[in-house]
Amino acid sequence: MSLEFPGPQAVRKLGPGKLVIASHNPGKVKEIAALLEPYGIETVSAAALDLPEPEETGTTFVMNAELKARSAADLSGLPALADDSGLCVEALNGDPGVYTANWAETPSGRDWDLAMRKVEDALNAKGPDVSRDAHFVCVLALAWPDGHVEWFEGRAEGTLTWPPRGTVGFGYDPVFVPTGHDRSYAELDPAEKHAISHRADAFRQMVAAVF
Known part of the structure; x- marks a missing residue:
């Protein structure tokens, strides 16, 4: 799945200070905060601000x-960083893709075990020889209260495994084995995942542009 960004990248710099992580996902907030820590950025989550x-x-x-x-930037008056990411499965025409979280929705909240099972069932329905190639995409949007926005896209290639493996991470991490590794995202130490993930790829681009 290729993405077309809505215009040339701007070059506004982001100095040390407070930044809102525009997410209510504790795992995602923790991961993003860890990636930002070396740059003197004080992070606060949208949930902590009750946004x-x-x-x-x-x-x-x-x-x-x-x-x-x-x-988040409009409501907080602070720069805000949001991530939209998803698992794209080649044999499923890129699904769940931008609807990655929707596959986990239940009346009582998100059930990622259910979401992983839905992906596996969809693959099994296509037969025993179906490709299990997949990739994660992460797009970071950095917005200022005056409306300025920058975008950065990261990607990580891999294959899907079953049954789920590992207890670290979140979302579809237990079924995604990144290319060049024999462990799932959820079996990797957080530092190992930060070095190779789709989110880390997008962060490297953002750091080069704005810090």
Whole structure:
């Protein structure tokens, strides 16, 4: 799945100070905060500020990341960083993709075990020889209260495994084995995952541009 960004990258710099992580996902907030720590950025989550979660009505990772970042920046008066990421399975025409979290939705909240089972069942329905190639995409949107936004896309290639393996990480991590490794994301030490993940790839681009 290729993404077209909505214009040339801007070059506004981000200095040390407070930044809102526009997410209510504790695992994602922890991971992003760890990646930002070396740059003198004081992070606060949208949940800690009691900011509402905007409805993700976008049809691309870019659109959803931007609407979350803009909402948090507008409401907090601080720069805000949002991530929209997802698992794209080649044999499923890129699904669940931008609807990655939707596959986990239940009346009582998100059930990632259910989401992983849905992916596995969809693959099994295509036969025993179906490709298990997949990739994660992460788009970071960095927004300022004045409306300025920058976007960065990261990607990690891999294959899907079953049954799920590991207890570290979140989301679909237990079924995703990154290329060049024999352990799932959820079996990797957080520092190992930070070095190779789709989110880390997007962060490297952001760091080069704004710090």
